[in-house]
Amino acid sequence: MARAATTTDAFNAVAEPRRRAILDVLAGGERPVNDLVRVLGLAQPQVSKHLRVLREVGAVDVRGEGRQRLYRLNGHALKPIHDWVKAYERSWSERFDRLDAVLEELKQKEEGDGGDE
């Protein structure tokens, strides 16, 4: 078996840095393909291909406007990533360090005055 397809889910789609760059630009608003080409300095076919992947995982929507195709961000597709990684926030956030300290304190106290058991 090979690596999972990039279109399998948002995790795979977003592993490619240029696709993240595309989403970052689209976060500023709807844009035609050529805008992305210019802003990102990529070849047009590659941009179209990356957009296809992003479309397949639902991270962007398209809308035809004359001869242009306007792409729009659909950040909702990224929620699973956020949900997953959020659980690890505790590893680096000072907020959680303080919370842990408080919890540890409570635990000490509880052990001190022995409830039941």
Next chain:
Amino acid sequence: MARAATTTDAFNAVAEPRRRAILDVLAGGERPVNDLVRVLGLAQPQVSKHLRVLREVGAVDVRGEGRQRLYRLNGHALKPIHDWVKAYERSWSERFDRLDAVLEELKQKEEGDGGDE
């Protein structure tokens, strides 16, 4: 060129669901390889290989203990993912919907009484 190596960064490493599963188990505490093999129901060599990738991107640390190798989560390696995806939280969070509503209201008011310009 081919797809970027899985060891390129956390984004690529974590695109593989079994590697996320490994991290999820390690979130519960340090564990030897065989624990992961049993809990996840994967073949031992694959687990070792996945752990190698996770080690190379700094998502886990190892420690030798007798004949076992104890793996420990290092969630800090996941911070870039969190930082990136956090910006998109606005797309689905109701909190931001309310914030946007408030901002919109302010904007209306500002346009109404025309400050300078």
Next chain:
DNA sequence: AGATTACATGCTGATATGGGAATATGTCAA
């Protein structure tokens, strides 16, 4: 030493990738 346990690495094979270049499709304009 020999056997066993715990883990890592090497090899094979099918597969999807992503860039480049060329070409196809679609829309508007003269």
Next chain:
DNA sequence: TTGACATATTCCCATATCAGCATGTAATCT
């Protein structure tokens, strides 16, 4: 219709993947 512009698709190719299986290495036990 012919042409220009905007975008999508196709083909080629070097490469990295992941599973499965076999084997290597290190520590412990008898």
